[in-house]
Amino acid sequence: MKKLLITLFITILALAGCNTKSDEKAKKDKPLEEVKVQVKTNPETIKPNEKVEVQAIVTQGKEKVTDADDVKFEIWKDGEEKKEMVNAKHKGNGVYTIDKIFPSDGVYHIIAHTNARDMHVMPEVKVAVGNAKVTEEKKAHDSHGAGHGDHKSETMIHLMADGVKANTESTMKVHLKQKEEALTGAEVQLEIWKDGADKHEFVPAKEGNKGEYASAHTFKEAGTYKVKVHVRKGDLHDHKEETVEVK
Structure with a gap:
């Protein structure tokens, strides 16, 4: 009788464990609501x-x-x-x-x-x-x-570069959306040059949160700069140019 009870107890624990794993898997498989x-x-x-x-x-x-x-x-x-x-x-x-x-x-x-x-x-x-x-x-x-430069596009490109100071590393963020959804997995580069200058720098931006890409850059002197955001993903190649004031 004692052996039967032990066997039954082990079986219940095993079933409970299976159910827990099934519940955890179901939660993982269930897509997060937006x-x-x-x-x-x-x-x-x-x-x-x-x-x-x-x-x-x-x-x-x-x-x-x-x-x-x-x-x-x-x-x-x-x-x-x-x-x-x-x-x-x-x-x-x-x-x-x-x-x-x-x-x-x-x-x-x-x-x-x-x-x-x-x-x-x-x-x-x-x-x-x-x-x-x-x-x-x-x-x-x-x-x-809004956010597409001078051409029509289903891609929204939004550059955030506020409070930028010379000789201080600044983080610029790019937010991307396509057809109202966050655009993930894109290759994003910032093309940076001082207004009127010939020298252009290219700085990659890395994705953090979905559709958000960040890039760190140090502007060597104050003034007006142009920043063109280049976006590539598959057949998509889009861009947007912004003016950034560096103090």
Whole structure:
């Protein structure tokens, strides 16, 4: 009887172990749900020189993401090169916010750069301030033009190179999307030259988070530089040129 009980106990343990391994395998095989970010403003109607709360609502499936690594809002006025990058704070329930005052009438671009759960998401919205309007024609133009240089493309190339100083190693990041999905496994190079100079440097960028590529570079002197991002993957060969101010 005692031997029978021992045998039965060992069998139960073995079955439990098999079930645990099966459960673990099922979890590994199950694809991760995509992290999604919705950008809103409160209030929705924005007046110049009045404080507005800009929100990024981060979710994964039905779950509210409260543990994002970081959320940053990149904001600039349509037609202007000057951009600002502001770190958001978690307000609760997966809502990350900043307070922002838009100084004048116009259409503004807002990108919520979000790193959460090994994913990088960067939705862009356009908001009208004061008497400005976001027209359908502008939306159609921007869907091709924003981040693609002077040619139409399904690839979105976005260079982040803020606060760059001379004689200091700076990290520049490139975010890539294709058909609204993060573009992974690409070969990315930054072509760098000072405005008006003939000498060009080529610096590779390495992929970290999905669709995010980083490159470290030291600019030897202050001034205006051109940075052209070259992207290759299979038959894809795209590029985008940006101006970077080095202080």
